[in-house]
Amino acid sequence: MIRLSKLFVLLVALVVSVSICRAEESVIKEFKARKGELKKTSDELPWLLETEKGSAVALGKLVKPVTGKATIKLKIQTASKIDGSIRNGNLMLKSSDNRIITAGIAIGSKKYGVSGQVVKSINKNDAKMNQTGVFDLSVTVDFSTEILIMAVNGEEIGITKIKDSFKDIAEVGFSIHQTATKFSDISIDNK
Numbered sequence: 001m002i003r004l005s006k007l008f009v010l011l012v013a014l015v016v017s018v019s020i021c022r023a024e025e026s027v028i029k030e031f032k033a034r035k036g037e038l039k040k041t042s043d044e045l046p047w048l049l050e051t052e053k054g055s056a057v058a059l060g061k062l063v064k065p066v067t068g069k070a071t072i073k074l075k076i077q078t079a080s081k082i083d084g085s086i087r088n089g090n091l092m093l094k095s096s097d098n099r100i101i102t103a104g105i106a107i108g109s110k111k112y113g114v115s116g117q118v119v120k121s122i123n124k125n126d127a128k129m130n131q132t133g134v135f136d137l138s139v140t141v142d143f144s145t146e147i148l149i150m151a152v153n154g155e156e157i158g159i160t161k162i163k164d165s166f167k168d169i170a171e172v173g174f175s176i177h178q179t180a181t182k183f184s185d186i187s188i189d190n191k
Contacts, residue, residue, distance in 0.1 A: 028172065028186065031060035036176070045077055045134070045182035049089075049174050057092065059173035060186075065096055066169040069142040069191040074174075075184035076135045078107050089174065089181040091137055096170040101162075103139045103150045104175070107131050112157045114139075114150050118166035122150060122158035141169065 032038065036056020039048040049056050076089035090104030101116035110129060114122040129135070140149040146164060150157045174183045 028060035033058045047183040050180040057175045059171045071140040071189045073138045077182045079180040094171040118163040
């Protein structure tokens with residue numbers, strides 16, 4: 001009986017280690033601000049992206065571009081202390097040929113959405129949200145079916161078709177517009 005339970009523990013450990021390796025196949029090898037100011041903090045959401053004017057973008061190149069099916073996840077929280085100010089945060093996906101998809105939250109406007117030249121936009125207006133809370137954003141991209149699914153806090157926001165000209169995800173990151181927003185590290189689960 002003891003040998004059987006040890007075998008079970010080893011089997012579970014093997015499954016967990018394979019899952020972790022698959023989740024880490026496409027890791028970010030460098031991460032930096034392209035516009036705005038990006039700070040690394042010791043907070044639970046360690047990335048702070050800020051700009052007073054215009055947009056700010058921080059992107060990281062993946063060691064290996066995503067070409068199959070993957071779920072990209074991160075957490076977003078406003079860092080703006082001004083009530084009624086512009087508050088937003090987006091996950092940015094960039095292909096190796098510089099095509100961009102953004103999926104995110106317009107916190108002040110109470111909207112969720114996906115946009116870009118290679119997708120049909122998704123917009124959910126008047127979304128119920130805790131504007132100072134943490135948003136769990138996930139985007140699943142399946143290149144074989146050309147489908148993108150966006151979810152926030154476990155609720156599916158929408159499904160859209162990706163144009164066949166968006167062939168991979170080579171970089172991932174954050175974007176904001178005229179605000180300060182905190183982000184978690186980005187996780188990628190290749191399936």
